[in-house]
Structure formats: C-alpha cells, structure tokens
Amino acid sequence: MIDLNAIWYILVGVLFTGYAILDGFDLGVGVLSMFARNEDERRLHLNAIGPFWDGNEVWLVAGGGALFAAFPPVYATVFSGFYIAFMLLLAALIFRAVSIEFYGKVDSPAWRSVWGWAFGIGSLLPAILFGVAFGNILRGLPIDHRGEFVGSFFTLLNPYALLIGVLSLAMFIMHGAAFLTMKTEGEIRDRMSKWAVRAWVVFALLYIAATFFSMRVSPHLFRDLTTNVFFYLALIPLAIGIAGFPAALSARKYLAAFAASAATIASMIALSGLSLFPWLAPSRINPGFSLSAYNASSTPKTLGVMLIIALIGMPLVLLYTAFVYWIFRGKPQSSHESY
Amino acid sequence: MTLDPVFLARIQFAFTVGFHFIFPALSVGLALLLAAFETLALRKGGDAYAELGRRFGKLLAITFVVGVATGITMEFQFGTNWAQYSRFVGDIFGAPLAAEALLAFFVESTFLGLYMFGRGRISKRLQWFSALMVACGATMSAFWIIAANSWQQTPAGYVFNPATGRAELTSFLQAVFNPSTLIRFLHTMDALLICGCFFVAGVAAYWLLRDRNSLVARKALRLAMIVGLIASVLELFPFGHEHARQVGVHQPEKLAAFEGLFEGGPNAPLTVMGIPTNDRIIGAVRVPYLLSMLVHFRPSGIVHGLNEYPPEDRPPVVLPFAAFHVMVSLGMLFILVTAFGAYRLRGGRLYEDTWFLRLLIFAIPLPVIAAEAGWIVAEVGRQPWIVYHLLRTKDAVSASVSAGEILFSLILFFAIYALLFVLYVYLICRAVKEAAAESTAMPSELQSDPRSKI
Numbered sequence: 001m002i003d004l005n006a007i008w009y010i011l012v013g014v015l016f017t018g019y020a021i022l023d024g025f026d027l028g029v030g031v032l033s034m035f036a037r038n039e040d041e042r043r044l045h046l047n048a049i050g051p052f053w054d055g056n057e058v059w060l061v062a063g064g065g066a067l068f069a070a071f072p073p074v075y076a077t078v079f080s081g082f083y084i085a086f087m088l089l090l091a092a093l094i095f096r097a098v099s100i101e102f103y104g105k106v107d108s109p110a111w112r113s114v115w116g117w118a119f120g121i122g123s124l125l126p127a128i129l130f131g132v133a134f135g136n137i138l139r140g141l142p143i144d145h146r147g148e149f150v151g152s153f154f155t156l157l158n159p160y161a162l163l164i165g166v167l168s169l170a171m172f173i174m175h176g177a178a179f180l181t182m183k184t185e186g187e188i189r190d191r192m193s194k195w196a197v198r199a200w201v202v203f204a205l206l207y208i209a210a211t212f213f214s215m216r217v218s219p220h221l222f223r224d225l226t227t228n229v230f231f232y233l234a235l236i237p238l239a240i241g242i243a244g245f246p247a248a249l250s251a252r253k254y255l256a257a258f259a260a261s262a263a264t265i266a267s268m269i270a271l272s273g274l275s276l277f278p279w280l281a282p283s284r285i286n287p288g289f290s291l292s293a294y295n296a297s298s299t300p301k302t303l304g305v306m307l308i309i310a311l312i313g314m315p316l317v318l319l320y321t322a323f324v325y326w327i328f329r330g331k332p333q334s335s336h337e338s339y
Numbered sequence: 340m341t342l343d344p345v346f347l348a349r350i351q352f353a354f355t356v357g358f359h360f361i362f363p364a365l366s367v368g369l370a371l372l373l374a375a376f377e378t379l380a381l382r383k384g385g386d387a388y389a390e391l392g393r394r395f396g397k398l399l400a401i402t403f404v405v406g407v408a409t410g411i412t413m414e415f416q417f418g419t420n421w422a423q424y425s426r427f428v429g430d431i432f433g434a435p436l437a438a439e440a441l442l443a444f445f446v447e448s449t450f451l452g453l454y455m456f457g458r459g460r461i462s463k464r465l466q467w468f469s470a471l472m473v474a475c476g477a478t479m480s481a482f483w484i485i486a487a488n489s490w491q492q493t494p495a496g497y498v499f500n501p502a503t504g505r506a507e508l509t510s511f512l513q514a515v516f517n518p519s520t521l522i523r524f525l526h527t528m529d530a531l532l533i534c535g536c537f538f539v540a541g542v543a544a545y546w547l548l549r550d551r552n553s554l555v556a557r558k559a560l561r562l563a564m565i566v567g568l569i570a571s572v573l574e575l576f577p578f579g580h581e582h583a584r585q586v587g588v589h590q591p592e593k594l595a596a597f598e599g600l601f602e603g604g605p606n607a608p609l610t611v612m613g614i615p616t617n618d619r620i621i622g623a624v625r626v627p628y629l630l631s632m633l634v635h636f637r638p639s640g641i642v643h644g645l646n647e648y649p650p651e652d653r654p655p656v657v658l659p660f661a662a663f664h665v666m667v668s669l670g671m672l673f674i675l676v677t678a679f680g681a682y683r684l685r686g687g688r689l690y691e692d693t694w695f696l697r698l699l700i701f702a703i704p705l706p707v708i709a710a711e712a713g714w715i716v717a718e719v720g721r722q723p724w725i726v727y728h729l730l731r732t733k734d735a736v737s738a739s740v741s742a743g744e745i746l747f748s749l750i751l752f753f754a755i756y757a758l759l760f761v762l763y764v765y766l767i768c769r770a771v772k773e774a775a776a777e778s779t780a781m782p783s784e785l786q787s788d789p790r791s792k793i
Binding site for chain 1: 418442444445451461739
C-alpha cells in the first residue's frame with residue numbers, strides 16, 4: 001500500500017500548484033491592469049478573466065481545506081503563526097474579488113478609478129505575499145517544542161522571503177501577460193507580449209539569484225536532491241518552460257507560451273516540494289521540532305477517506321473546468337453581461 | 340486594562356461568520372429560485388422567465404461575490420485564531436471542509452461563471468443546466484458546512500486518543516451523519532429558501548409598484564409567495580419543531596437556555612415571553628405543561644432545567660432566549676405574510692394591495708435576521724463548549740496570537756465589512772431600480788393585460 005502521507009503531501013502540493021497556475025494568471029492580469037492605457041483596456045483585462053477567476057480562486061480554498069484535513073497541526077501552526085500577514089492577504093483578496101464584480105456597476109470615472117486600484121493592489125499584494133509565505137517555509141520557521149510559531153510578523157519579512165515574494169510577483173506577471181496574449185489581438189497583444197518577455201527576464205534572473213540564496217540559507221534543501229530521480233524529471237519541464245517561453249512568444253504561438261509558463265510554475269513548485277519533502281513546516285530552532293507529513297498528519301483513516309473524496313471530486317473539477325475554458329476560448333466578447 | 344484573547348477571538352469569529360452568513364443565505368435561496376425560473380423558462384418558453392433569470396442572475400452575482408470574499412476569511416480563521424481547535428479536531432473537522440471545497444465550491448463558482456458570461460453564447464439548455472448546477476453546488480456547500488458544525492454540536496464517529504491528545508476519526512459516515520446533521524440541514528436549507536423567497540418577493544413588489552402590469556414581476560411574486568408559504572409552514576413544522584426536540588435530547592442545556600427553563604422536571608411549562616437574565620426570566624408568561632408536551636408529546640416528559648448543571652457547564656441565557664424568540668416570532672410572521680399573499684393571489688387582487696407590496700419590500704431582510712437569530716441560539720447555546728462536552732471554547736484559541744494582533748484584525752474586519760455592507764445594499768438597490776426602469780421599455784410580451792388575473 002502506497003504511503004498515504006506522501007500521497008497527501010503531493011495532493012496538497014497539486015492543489016496549491018493548480019491555484020498558482022490558474023489564479024496566478026488572474027493575479028498577473030490584475031497587476032497588469034494598473035498599466036492599462038484607457039478604460040476599454042482595463043475592461044478587457046477584467047473580461048479576459050471574467051468567466052474563470054471565481055472558479056480559479058476555489059483552488060486556494062481547496063488547498064487550504066486539504067491542508068487542514070490532512071495536516072491539521074501544520075495548518076494550525078502556519079496560519080496562526082503568519083497571523084498579520086494572512087490578515088493582510090485576506091483583506092487584499094477580499095478587495096480583489098469585489099473589485100472585479102463592482103468595477104462596471106456605476107458609470108463614474110471616480111468609481112472606476114477606486115475599483116481599478118482595488119483590483120490592481122488586491123492582485124499585487126497576494127502575488128507578493130504568497131511568495132513571502134512560501135519563502136519562509138523554505139527558509140524554516142521559529143517553531144518551538146510545542147509546535148507553535150514563536151516569531152513575529154517581522155520575522156517573516158526577512159530578505160530571503162522578500163526575494164521569493166518578488167520572484168513570485170514576477171512569475172505571476174509573466175503568466176498573466178501570457179494569458180492576455182491569448183485573449184487580445186493587434187497592438188494590445190503585441191504590448192502584452194513585450195510585458196511577458198520583460199517579466200520573463202526579471203523572473204529568470206530572480207530565479208537564479210533565489211537558487212543561490214537558497215543554497216546559502218537552506219542548504220539542507222539541496223542535500224538529497226541530486227540522487228533523486230524526480231529531481232531530474234522535474235528539471236525537464238522547467239528547462240523547456242523557461243527556454244520555450246520567449247521562443248513561443250516570438251513565434252507568436254501564444255497558447256504554447258502560456259503552457260510554458262504554466263509548466264515553469266508547476267516544475268518550480270514541484271522542485272521545492274521535492275527538496276522540502278517530507279517537511280511541511282521546518283523549524284529553525286531545532287530540526288526535532290519540525291512538522292512533517294509524517295509527524296503532523298491526520299490518521300490513516302482520515303487520509304484514506306479524504307483520498308476517496310479527492311479521487312471523486314478532482315476529475316470532475318478538471319472536466320467541467322476544462323469545459324468552461326473551452327466554451328470561452330478566444331477573445332472576450334463585450335456584451336451586456338460583461339464586467 | 341488587559342484584553343482577553345479568547346473574548347476577542349470569539350467576537351471576531353461571531354462577527355465575521357455572522358456577516359458572511361448573510362450572503363450565502365441569500366445566494367442559496369436565490370440560486371434555488373433562479374434554477375426554478377430557468378426551468379420554467381426552458382419548459383414554458385416565452386420571455387418572462389428568461390428575463391427573470393437575467394435580472395436575478397445579476398443580483399445573485401453581486402451577492403455571491405461578497406459571500407466568496409467573506410468566506411475565505413472563515414476558512415483561514417480556524418487556523419489563524421483557533422489553532423488549538425484545529426489541532427484537536429482537525430482529524431474529523433477538516434475533512435467536511437475540504438469536501439465542501441472539492442465537491443461544492445468548485446461546482447457553484449465554475450457554473451456561475453458559465454451562467455453569467457454565457458448568456459447568448461451558450462444554448463438555452465446549457466443556460467438552464469448551469470443554473471441548476473449553481474443551485475446544486477450551493478446546496479452541497481450548505482450540507483458540508485452544516486455537517487461540520489453539527490459535529491461540533493453532537494460529535495459522533497470519533498474517539499479521544501490520550502496518546503496524541505486529539506479526537507480521531509473512527510467512522511466518517513457517523514461523523515458526517517451525526518445525530519443532528521440531517522434535521523439541521525433541512526431546517527437551514529428551508530430557512531435559506533425563505534430568505535430567497537422574501538428577497539424575490541420584495542424585489543418583485545418594488546417592480547410592481549413602479550409598473551403594475553409587469554408580467555415579469557407578477558410571475559416572480561407568484562412563485563415567491565407560493566414557495567414561500569410552503570417553506571414557511573414546513574420550517575415551523577416539522578423542521579423547527581423536530582430540531583428543537585433533537586436539541587432537547589442531545590443538548591438539553593441548550594434547550595433549557597433558549598426556553599428559559601431553570602427548574603427542570605416533568606410538566607415543564609413553555610415560557611412564551613419574558614425578559615431573560617442569566618438566572619431567571621423576568622415577567623415570564625408561561626403555558627403549563629406545554630414544553631414537556633412539545634419535547635416529549637406528553638406532560639410527564641422530563642425536560643432538564645439549567646439548575647441541574649454545574650455553573651461552569653451552563654450556556655448563557657440572555658442571547659439564546661432572546662434570539663430564539665425573535666426567530667420563532669419572525670417565523671410565524673412569514674407564515675402570515677405568505678398566507679395572506681397566497682390568499683390575495685387566488686382572488687387575483689394581490690397586485691392592487693399597495694400597502695402589502697410596500698410591506699414585502701421591508702420584509703426582505705427579515706428571514707436573514709431570523710436565520711442569524713437561529714445561529715445565535717445554536718452557537719451561543721452550545722457554550723462553554725466549542726465541541727459539545729469535548730473541548731471548551733476557552734481552550735481552543737491560538738496560543739501564538741496576541742490580543743493586540745486580534746484587535747488589529749478585528750478592527751480591520753469591522754472597517755472592511757462595514758464598507759462592503761454599504762456597497763452591497765447600494766449596488767443591489769441600483770440593480771433593482773435599473774431593472775425596473777427597463778421594465779417600462781419592455782416589449783409587450785412582458786406586459787400583462789391589465790384586466791388579467793395573472
């Protein structure tokens with residue numbers, strides 16, 4: 001029987017990866033909307049993600065719920081430990097969500113300006129904060145013998161985590177711009193393509209920097225990596241994704257470019273997960289206090305029941321999600337129903 | 340003055356969940372009625388029901404997004420503020436929450452996107468199917484969260500493991516279908532349907548006040564009154580009644596609190612009204628034997644009073660008693676209002692009663708208030724337990740979060756939610772008014788013959 005704990009470690013990772021690939025482009029589009037040149041362009045950004053963003057955001061709820069169900073002590077320690085950061089994240093996500101719906105409801109430039117900013121900043125903050133959170137996990141947290149976080153908000157704002165935050169922002173902008181190249185045409189599309197390439201350059205440089213920084217800050221992440229076959233397997237889509245992205249854009253193969261950035265995101269998270277495994281909340285105070293998929297999980301019974309639920313639910317989710325994306329393939333149509 | 344983190348955490352949870360609940364309550368109710376409109380549109384044809392789908396779809400979208408935004412707060416809050424709770428019961432409680440996301444949230448969010456953006460692009464059949472899926476997703480979501488909350492009220496399917504210091508799952512089916520899940524699910528779903536009916540009725544009433552001939556408004560009001568009447572009656576009997584009996588069996592302290600019964604025993608009287616304090620009901624108006632009759636169907640049935648329990652295990656009386664009586668009073672009012680509406684409908688005179696139409700507009704928030712009151716009974720009445728007889732609320736908060744941090748987030752939520760509330764009401768009113776303005780410009784199929792009784 002395969003190890004349920006490892007399966008759930010991977011599944012939680014899959015859910016958060018799905019979130020990054022899907023709501024990731026929503027966040028990227030939100031950030032880019034702040035640079036829209038006029039009202040019509042901003043509406044274009046909103047309507048490009050319109051039919052999808054709400055379903056995309058559910059991946060975050062699913063990932064958080066799965067973390068709670070499979071690894072309750074990790075959920076408890078990380079969420080309570082990151083308290084202020086998570087409250088700010090929540091505030092941003094709240095404003096991002098309502099701004100999309102409220103933006104077009106009142107025909108007033110002042111109204112649109114306010115909600116336009118809410119959409120932009122409400123996308124920017126989470127894009128950075130998710131990276132900061134993940135960076136702190138990679139770096140390790142001040143967790144004591146009770147499994148409690150004993151740092152402060154400022155513990156989380158260390159240079160390494162902030163770098164991962166900026167990296168995450170660049171990644172989402174790159175991904176959002178790629179999405180927009182599929183949903184726009186003409187001059188706007190060319191501009192989005194340029195944004196995508198610029199973001200890619202920043203992303204690639206930051207990724208190299210982050211890798212070196214990680215070797216210094218968390219050398220234990222790299223220890224068993226080179227003997228792990230999955231490491232090499234994950235490197236393949238990463239390399240293809242990073243190299244293929246600008247190539248696809250210049251060849252005007254926009255779907256391929258989007259697939260490349262999605263592959264990059266997925267392999268990056270996979271590599272991090274691989275290097276962290278089985279740890280979910282490593283302790284900087286004492287490795288003996290670290291929370292792992294084995295010492296901080298639910299019972300095998302719960303993991304088993306949850307697996308059945310996931311095996312029923314997730315294929316259905318993928319099916320009808322793909323269906324909706326297919327229905328709304330092509331450019332967003334401006335109509336009475338749009339934002 | 341030192342601030343108590345437990346108290347602040349409770350205030351924050353009560354406030355955020357109380358605010359959040361408004362929006363799923365209206366969303367589920369609206370989604371159910373929207374599915375009805377779309378079904379009628381598909382089967383009966385014509386433009387009126389499709390138009391209703393379009394108008395109420397817009398209102399649902401605005402409501403739904405505030406529900407989503409405030410809902411993420413709730414998922415985070417078990418971890419941020421109730422870390423001890425999460426560690427203690429996560430093995431059982433986490434699963435329904437994850438199931439809610441995997442099996443319900445994805446469905447409703449994905450299909451709402453299809454429904455809202457697909458109009459004109461997708462077939463009528465797919466339009467109808469999307470509405471149906473939104474209603475199904477919303478219903479399933481209500482099921483899972485109620486199952487989770489019901490486990491807090493009547494925990495089952497678990498065992499306490501002293502070695503790990505936590506509750507551990509022994510049977511998923513028993514945990515999910517614990518003694519209170521089913522009746523609470525029925526009671527709550529019906530309440531949400533009533534919320535939807537009064538929302539639709541009030542909005543339709545507004546449209547009628549602007550234009551008595553609006554066929555669209557007439558059809559909406561008809562459906563709302565008929566469904567609302569059935570739902571309101573069922574809510575009192577059997578759902579409400581059975582729910583109270585269930586509480587009497589499984590959580591007798593809670594029943595004692597909301598009924599204001601201090602001295603238990605056989606022949607227990609029902610306190611119809613009075614002013615509640617934590618040790619007695621002032622000016623109580625009592626009906627002899629009635630409580631025993633309601634709980635046990637015979638006067639000799641023993642109903643437990645609060646004084647039978649040690650003080651530290653007793654729930655507060657004031658809030659549960661007051662909230663319960665508000666809820667039941669409103670529940671009876673809903674029966675009266677919908678019965679009157681149905682009666683006038685039969686005579687074909689409903690659309691002339693200006694005073695009644697105005698009343699319907701003001702009645703819109705009442706079912707939401709009744710449902711919130713019900714939740715106050717359920718949650719405050721369960722105190723001092725966060726999981727009944729298993730874990731106390733004061734032992735469940737996050738150890739690593741200071742009172743200062745909670746105060747910060749509490750103020751943040753107050754400010755954001757106050758703003759959201761104002762915006763929500765404003766935008767709904769605007770959308771309703773804009774729809775009314777379109778009404779007078781509608782083609783003649785959507786106008787009814789002034790002489791007709793429809």
